Amino acid sequence: MLLFLDYYNLSLFLGGLVAILSGAAVYFSNHRKPENIAWMFLNISTAVWSFGYFGMLTRGNAHDALISNWILHAGAILIPIFYFAFVIALTKTASKHREVFYLLVPTAVYFLLVNTSSDFVRMVLPKGPLAFAPDAGPLYIYFTVYFFATVIYALTILAENVRRAIGQDALRLKYVLFSSLFGFTGGGFVFFLTFNVQIAPYPIILFTFYPMIIAYAMLRHKLFDVKVAATEILTGAIWIALLFRILLSDNPNEQIMSGVLLFLMIIFGTLLIRSVYKEVKQREQIQKLAEELALANKGQEELIHTVSHEVKGGLAQAGAAFAAIIEDDYIGNPEAMKSMLREALRGNKEEVARLEQTLMAFNPRLGTEAYDMQEFDFKEALLETTAHLKPEADAKHLALEVRADETEKFFIKGDRAKIASRVLHNLIENAILYTPSGTITVSLSKKDGKILLEVKDSGVGITPEDNAALFTKGGRGKDAMKVNAHSTGNGLYLAKVIVEKHGGKIWAESEGAGKGATFFVELPAK
Known part of the structure; x- marks a missing residue:
């Protein structure tokens, strides 16, 4: 039995200690981020539960163990709500x-109020390998439902976002999900003995692994700053070791010396953490400037190449038209000359539009320029844009359909010109360009104060790899040039910048190559 007690005591004490250090390290790395604040409160609640359980197991009598039980349940009641806050x-x-x-807030408050009632926990008794364990009262089943329902709901949100996220965000969320399953599995086993189910909480050591997995994510995927966190954890461990030395010592002189040493270590430790934090921030700024410089150099090269290509193409087309007129190719055939000039003018306008798009994408002030924010009818702008592009769809024998509730108002506050020319025009024109045959359906709906635009086509589709690059500067699918030789890859990037400037979001969905695609734009309704 002593072996089990040592195992449980060590697991609980170590878990509580690491929870405090992990919460402090993350919070002080950036105390303004909501997730860091929620993480700190979650770890404080976890530490209260862990040390409370440790205290209950090590008490010498039932009365003291019951008081420790009240402490551990105060932490347990708050764990689900702070975990939920952390996830969202x-x-x-x-x-x-x-x-x-x-x-969840009033639910947690209610359980805190009844925590010390015998209807919540009748008493603490020796159970299985534990010196003391809670004995559930009639209200405890409702607390259990609250606890696991909240945690499972939060895990569902986390899993859904893991599925949608890409790159480093996906890896970060996966580690949080994985470590959460470890922690709640290990800690959740204590419920069995509370309901007199004779299953000892052997997996409680998993609760200790929870911050270890997060620490691995820190090292591997920069979940939080490693250097700051390591310094804070080391300093905190020294503080706690000195505090325990004071509490466990029977010699007053030793207690005084340890207290003075603890005081000095708190001062110097705080200064050390601040120094490391300042150094890390300076390093991050230098790295950011270096990345921005490299990006600017690359952008300059791309801009020169693209502009020279577009300018040469436009001038060549205009030159061919002028040469045909000078060489009298159209003498006696004015209608043919008008047709040729109209085609040259159309091509020239397209080249100018692509050049303007390229210059906008490489503009360092992109996203910070002035917007003419006025209330306007989004549906009206959509219908005008669709009517303007319908001849292009007709030329390819594509069915272009607009669906919108005639009785509904679709007003938003924004820059009408930018929304129409850079978002609506771009999405519908892309659907026409990348749909060899079939239909294009443009739908407009309104729900929960949001306007949702859907542009659905039966075209070439999007692979998962191409989808990841769609809304980036110069982002094109690997076969995009085969369909649209003049693609700059900047149209969707500009659309994303403009939509986000209006407080909205834009994304694309497709079942894969050859299965069509749907582009979505969500904007706040006025």
Whole structure:
């Protein structure tokens, strides 16, 4: 039995210690980020539960163990709500799940109020390998449902965002999801003995692995700054070791000396953390400037190459038209000359539009320029743009259809010219260009104060690899040039910048190559 007690005591004490250090390290690395604040409160609650359980197991009598039980349950009641807050902050879905959070707050407050009641926990008794364990009262089953329902709901949100995320964001969320499953599996096993199910909480050591997995994510994927976190964890460990030395010592002189040493270590440790934090920030700024310089140099090269190509193409086309007139190719045939000039003018306008698009994409002030924010009818702008592009669809024998509720108002506040020319025109024109045959359906709907535009085509489709690059500067699919030889890869990037400037979001979905694609734009309705 002593072996089990040593195992449980060590697991709980180590888990609580690492929770405090992990919470502090993340919070002080950037105390303004909502997810860091929620993470700190989650770890404080976890530490209260862990040290409370440790205290209950090591008490010498039932009365003291019961008091420790009240402490551990105070932490346990708050763990689900702070975990939920951490997940919605990390996944940027707080606005979507705000109502659920507001419902959890009074629920948690209620359980805190009844925590010391015998209806919640009747008493603490020796159970299995534990010296003391809670014995569930009639209200405890409702607390169990609250605990696991909240955690499972939060894990569902996390898993859904793991599926949607890409790159480093996906890896970060995967590690959080994986470590959460470890932590709640290990800690959740203590519920069995509380309900007198004779299953000892052997996996409780998994609870200790939870911050270890997060630490691995820190090292491998820069989940939080490694150098700052390592300094804070080391300093915190020294502080806690000195504090325990004071508490466990029976010699007053030794306690005084340890207290003075602890005081000095707190001062110097704080100065050390600040120094490291300042150094890390300076290093990050230098690295950021170096990356921006490299990006600017690359952008300059791309800009020169693209502009020279577009300018030469436009001048060559104009030169051919003028040469044909000078050489009297169209004498006696004015209608043919007009047709040739109209085609040359159309091509010239397209070249100018592509050149303007390229210059905008490489503009260092992109996203910071002035916007003429006025209230306007989004549906009206959509219908005008569609009517303007319909001849292009007709020329390819494509069916271009617009679906919008005639009785609904679709007003937004924004820059009408930029929305129409850089977002609506770009999306519909792309659908026409990348659809060899079939239909293009443009739908407009309104729900929950949001306007949703969908541009669905039956065209070439998008592979997952191409989708990841679509809305980036110069982002093109690997076969895009085969379909559209004049693609700059900047149209969707500009559309994304403009949509986000209006407080909206833009994305694309496709089942794969050859299966068509749907582009979505969501904007706040006025």
